Amino acid sequence: MRRTGDLKLMQELNRSIILDTIRKHGPISRSDIAKLINISPTTVTSAVNELINEGVVREDGIGISNGGRKPVLLRFDPNTRYVIGVSISNSYIKISEMNLEGSIIRKEIHSTNYQQGEEIISLTLQIIEQFLQSKENLEGCEGVSIITPGIVDAGKGIVSYNTKLKLYDVPLKEMVEQQFGLPTYLDNDTNAFVLAENYFGSFGQYKDLVYITIGDGVGSGIMVNGKIIRGYKGSSGELGHTTIVKGGLKCECGNEGCLENYVNWPAIYSKIVTALMSRGKETIIKDQVGEDLNRITPAVFVRALNEGDSLCFQIMDEIVSHLSSGIINTIHLLNPEVIILSGEIVQENDLFVNLLKNYVSKQVIPILREEVNIQPTSLGADFEMLGAAAVILQEKYQFTI
Ligand SMILES: [Zn+2]
Incomplete structure (x- = not known):
């Protein structure tokens, strides 16, 4: 029984490798697939038959002959399923x-x-x-x-x-x-x-990536050597709940001083509102939203920053300073090739990314200083x-x- 199980597993693995090869190298002939991935032509033929039946691969054109019959070329079809x-x-x-x-x-x-x-x-x-x-x-x-x-x-x-x-x-x-x-x-x-x-973005050439989202909280995804790091219970990447201020703000996780209590949109929003309420703090946000505080969105904040608003810059500086602590810890723990940032307050916000790079470069161990690579997400709206x-x-x- 075990042997049958092993065989089935082997066939499935071969099928995945063959499909992936057609996807990447198509149009490609059956014999070229066999040569490229070092699998027997019989195995390739039977797997390709299954893939054609399922509709994910189709025959498409004729290749150049190496002496015998001209080979039929195969192509991945992403649209049938x-x-x-x-x-x-x-x-x-x-x-x-x-x-x-x-x-x-x-x-x-x-x-x-x-x-x-x-x-x-x-x-x-x-x-x-x-x-x-x-x-x-x-x-x-x-x-x-x-x-x-x-x-x-x-x-x-x-x-x-x-x-x-x-x-x-x-x-x-x-x-x-x-x-x-x-x-x-x-x-x-x-x-x-x-x-x-x-898979789809601009970071296909990297194998060691950290992806950080900033919204109502802070989350991260970690890839090391091309694999997602999950941890024992699946909780790896809880960057938002790493402690950056001992005895700091109370967090809903039960701890104190977690990163996401300092770096999040509601915190920025309340700082802006507090400043608007207190006299003497001049900001162009007042002209943009009038009396309607609900109109203060991350996009309004970023626009004000880009127009040189000093209040917004001061708020961003505090946020970035806290975030840099979390990022320094991440770099020193994982040594990623790139750190990717996403979230509305980062979008169209080069000032944020550059200021963060600045903070991180100052604190990172000297040998890594030249390697600090922090970039905004490449994935777009979807x-x-x-x-x-x-x-x-x-x-x-x-x-x-
Ligand atoms: Zn927490």
């Missing part, structure tokens, strides 16, 4: 249908009205159900890939711990699989983003969906960069 990507956050759920290259075919954004716990889970299931209703059948669907903040056990498909969404030990993968009968994949969102930067696509393409097809 599709994946469903779902991203859950505090304020919205995004869902999309994508081809096997992560191109979006259809997308919907639903507000969550800040629901939490069981409510957000049933809302997620309801949104998936409605989204799938437009399909006659689910034959071409390769599966559902869900990404969410917080600690996720990707192997078991469980959302282990998310204080903002009030999710604790929720077996979301099993729930989705039971309801829809589709293979389901679950991962932490920042893990998905670092994978997507590597980063959540690209993250979900990267997870399923890696898990199911084992596509490599």
Whole structure:
């Protein structure tokens, strides 16, 4: 029995390698695949037959003969099958249908009205159900890939711990699989983003990356030698809960002085509001939003910075100073090739990135000073969906960069 199991596993592995080779090197002949990856021509032929039957590979043109018959060329077809990507956050759920290259075919954004716990889970299931209703059948669907903040056990498909969404030990993968009968994949969102930067973004040549998101809190995804680092319980990358001020601000994790209490949008917002309320603090934000404090958004903050607003610069300086402590610790622990920043307060904000580089360069051990490489994300507006696509393409097809 064991031998049969091993054989099946071997066949599946070969199939993944063959598909990946066609994807990267197509149009390519069967014999060139065999030569390129050193697998027997018989194995290539039978795997290719299966892949053609499934529709992910098609014959496309005739190659040059090496003496015998002219070979038929093969090409990867990303459009016959599709994946469903779902991203859950505090304020919205995004869902999309994508081809096997992560191109979006259809997308919907639903507000969550800040629901939490069981409510957000049933809302997620309801949104998936409605989204799938437009399909006659689910034959071409390769599966559902869900990404969410917080600690996720990707192997078991469980959302282990998310204080903002009030999710604790929720077996979301099993729930989705039971309801829809589709293979389901679950991962932490920042893990998905670092994978997507590597798959679809400008950072494909790097193997050691750290991806940091700054929003209501701070999260990070870590890739070392091309692999996501998850840790024993899946909680690696909780950069937001590393201590940077001993006895500092109380954090909702129970600790004090965690990084994300100092680096987050609500903190910036309240500093701006406090300054607006107190006389003598001049800022162009006053002209931009008038009396309506709700109009102060990260984009307004970034615009004011770019126009040279000194109050906003002072606030940014405090934030960046705190963030640099977390980044120094990260660099000294992991020695990444690149640190990628994302979040609304970083977008279109070269000042932020440059100031951060400055702070980090001053504090990093001298031998690493020249190597400090901090850059904004390259993923664009659909980063959540690209993250979900990267997870399923890696898990199911084992596509490599
Ligand atoms: Zn904390």
